[in-house]
Amino acid sequence: MSRRKTRIVYCGKVKIGGNAPISIQSMTKTDTRDAAATISQIKEIEKAGCDIIRVAVPDEIAAKAIVKIKKGIKIPLVADIHFNYKLALLAIDAGADKIRINPGNIGEEWKVKEILSAAKSAKIPIRIGLNAGSIEKYAGKKRHETAPVIAAKLVAKAAEYVRFFEKNNFYQTVISLKASDTMTTVEAYRKMAKLCDYPFHLGVTEAGTAITGTVKSSVGLGIMLNEGLGDTLRVSLAAEPTEEVKVGREILKALGLRKNESDLVVCPTCGRCEVDIFGMAKKVEDEMLKLKKPLKIAVMGCVVNGPGEAAEADLGLAGGKKAGLIFKNGKIIKKVPEKHLLREFIKELKKTGQVKNV
């Protein structure tokens, strides 16, 4: 798979496009006006491995809260603006690292120009973020149109905005063309890729709950990434933002697009399993976020497939009757009673992978 060649755009310290690693984004679900709650959520999202965070900016108080929020977080912040160009100006003033707008709902051209000029002075990029669900008014979308028709309308509008940005000498642009229908989204990005070299922010919007959203996003993003499209992504889920980050990371890992990441193999369990694999796997997964060194870990229910998977892993656990075996580099290093199994395994995990100060 060869990656689409794009320009490079910087969102704070994160490079988007070119040969930069595909970055993972998420969006807070707190009220942005509540800076303390928003900072606390972003810290959790940072720990989960998010590269860029977006916050909704529905009013002036939210825009001004960005000053405080930025002081409490480490990753770059994107301000999500709709309807009111003044909020974009305030967010830029407050230190946003990038602005997301849909130029179609900002209003007159001079208002969009004001945003372009402020972003240019602040040296920050803008994402043209179009969603199929909101193009009725300004792109003539009708009910029940087919995926290619909706995709063509999204692309035509995005191309028009790109031309407008360029006419105003603005080139620090990222593009997203999201629809809640997976194949409409894929079709739109494929078409847009033929028209420009701006980096793409991938996503299937309003994808659904943790399960439906994960499936839709994995299929949609998987197809596009496998075709070399996409420079940054967000998995939209009706779930905690940390889950969005985890799903995004797993999609990239499954496609071999995130190197040097730890990998966790967990058996689905069956009637042979006599230990709490789900509970242990969850705790191990959380601990793995703190590893300094990427490790392959196997958490298995019994000795049927446990030793085989553990042999492939750096560290493995196989449950048994009221006890479990811990494997290191394919060899059994300990037999531990079930009640101490997780504790001993995590101790070994920390020793093998070292642990970051988080």
Ligand code: SF4
């Ligand atoms: S490893 Fe054991 S418990 Fe897990 S699915 Fe296979 S047979 Fe079942």
